[in-house]
Amino acid sequence: MPVLLVAQAPSQDAVLRAMTDEMKRGMAELRLEKLASPYYIDYLVVDSDTFSGAAVFGGLARARRQRNRSQAVNVRVGDYAFDNSNFLSGGPRGAYDVASLPLEDDYLTLRRHFWLSADEAYKAAVEVLARKRAAIRNVQLPVALNDFARQEPVEKLGERGSLAVDEKAWQERLRRLSALFRRHPRILSSRVQLEASAGTRYYVNSEGVRVRDPEILYLLQAFAASQAGDGMRLYDSVSIAARREELLGSQEQIAAQIEAMATRLAASASATTLESYSGPVLLEKTAAAQMFAELLGRNLAVTRKPLSEGGRGGIGGVALGGLGSALEGRRKSRVLPDWIDVVDDATQKEYRGRPLLGHYEIDLEGVRPQRVELVRRGVLENYLLSRLPVRGFEGSNGHARLPGPGISSMATPGNLFIQARQTTPEAELKKQLIEMCRAQDREFGLIVRKLDFPSSASQEDLQSLFSGLGQEERPTSVPIAVYKVYVADGREEPVRGLRFRGLSPRSLKDIVAAGDEPLVFDFIDSGNPFAVMEGTYGAEISVVAPSVLIEDVELKIGEEQRPRLPVAPHPYFTGIR
16 A cells, blocks of 8 residues: 555646556556566656746846746566666667647646657667667676665655746846956856746656655856966856745845855965875865765765666676766775764754755655665765665665666765764864874965865866876865965965865775864755756755864865966956946
8 A cells, every 4th residue: 555645635636647547558558569568657747937047247147937847757668677777778769759748737638748758668668678688698797686676655745836936026136146246356257046946746656656746946056267367267156055035045145155255266366376285184064065975975875887788898798887886885894983973864854943955755766765874883884775776775765866877766865964973163173183284294284165066167177177087086076265274373375276186985084073063065966977057957965064174185286278368358347338
C-alpha cells in the first residue's frame, strides 16, 4: 500500500488525472511483437510561471514573464536486474515534438501528448536494451549489480504553486541595485538580476507513486568583473536564494551585500600577487561552507559510470565515463578528524530559526529523503543514494535530485551539516593561525573568505582554468577573497590570482581546528563543474559548517592567459554625459 504523506480528497486535477490514466494504459498496451513490454513507466511534468528581470549600471536590460509546462517520460524494459538504463548509445531520435505541453488543462489534449511521449520512449527503450545486451555480451563486469532498486510507493498531493511578484516594483529595485556599481570605476562589467519562479511538479509511476508538489524559488544575483593592471581578470558575485520573497532581505540588506562585494572586487584589482604558498590556511565561514559543499558534498554521492557502445574507449567496447566520486570505495576510511561528524537531513526545515533551502519532501524518483549519518567520528559510513544500485548499496535514501545519464538520476545533498564536537571561539582561530605560522618561522599565513562556488566565471575563464590541469587532476574552485595575515602585527593584506593546488577530500583530514559559529550557506547545484550559475534550475542545497583551520594547503598563482586592458576608459567615469 502507498505511504500517504498528505491526506487530501480525490483531485480533479486534469494534469494528474491524464498522467495517471495514460501511464496505466501504457503499462497495459505498450508492446511490440516478440519484444519486451515495459515493467516500469514514470511521468514527470513541471509547470512553472517565471518572472525574470535584469539591470545593468542603473538601466533595465530585461523584464519578462513566462509560463511553461514541460514533460519527461521514462520507460524501462527488461526487469529490475537488467534493463535499458545505465547505458549510453546513439539511440533513435524522437519523431514527435511533445516535450512542451499545452498550458490549458484539457484532459484529452494532455493525454495525446503523454501517449506520443510514451510511445517514443518505449520504442527507444527496446532498441537500447538490444544494444546494451550486444555491448555487454563479451564483457566481464567486476561486480554484478541490479539496474534499478525497488521502492515502496508514496503519495503526496499538495496544492499547486502560484507566483505572486510585483514586477514593476522589482524593475525599479533592480535599477537601483545595479546603479551601485557607478561608485566603482575599477569594475568593468556588472549585472543584477532576479528570477522568481513558482509552479508545480507532478510525478507518477507504475509502482503507485503520485506526487503533486509546489515549487517556489526566488533567486537574486549580482555579477561583476574587473581587471588588474597586468591584465588578470577578476570576478565576484552575490547570490541569494529563498523560498519566500521576503527572505531575500530588504532593499538595504541586499544593497549592503552588493556594495561589500563590489568594494572587495575593486580592491582586488589593486592587490599584490603571490607566486606560491604552502602552509596553514584559515577558511572562514562562507569559504569553509563552500569548500565542504564542493570537496565533501559532491563526493558523498556515488554513482555507477554508465556503459556505452564500442568505439569510445574502455574494455571490450564498453567505456566508463567521468571522474566519479573521489570518496568511492573509501567507506570505513577516515576522511575527517575524529571530532567531526557529517549528517544530511533534508527533512529539517530550519537551523537556529533560519529556513534551510535544502529542505524537500520527495525526490525526483518519488522517494522520501532519509536522515543519513555520512561521517561518524571522522570515518566515512554512508553515501547519498538514488534508486541506482551501487557497490554495497541496493536501495535509495531519497537523494535523487538531478537528472543523470542513461535515464538514471544523480544524488545530491539536501541539508548537509558539518558538526564539530571540538570547537574554538571564532576570534581565536586567527590567533591560532598566527601562532602556527610563528612556530614555522613564517612571515605570514593566509585567510580565505570566499571561493568562486557556485561559479560566476565566464566560459572563457573556466576553459582557461581547465586548460592548465592534468588529465586526472580534479579542478577546485578559485579562491576569490584571499588575505595575507602578517605574524608580526596581525594586519591583513589582500592578494589576488592564487589557485589551490592538490586540494581534495583527502585534505580534510588535515583540519586542526573548527570555529564555534556555524554558518548556513545556501546554493543551487546545477550539476556542472564548479556548480556554474545557470538560473534557478538545479538542486537546492544548504550547507551548515564552521570556519576551519587546515594545517597545510598549497596555492600557486594562476597561469591563465591574460587579455589586454580596454583601449579607452569607461565613459561614465570620464565625465561623458
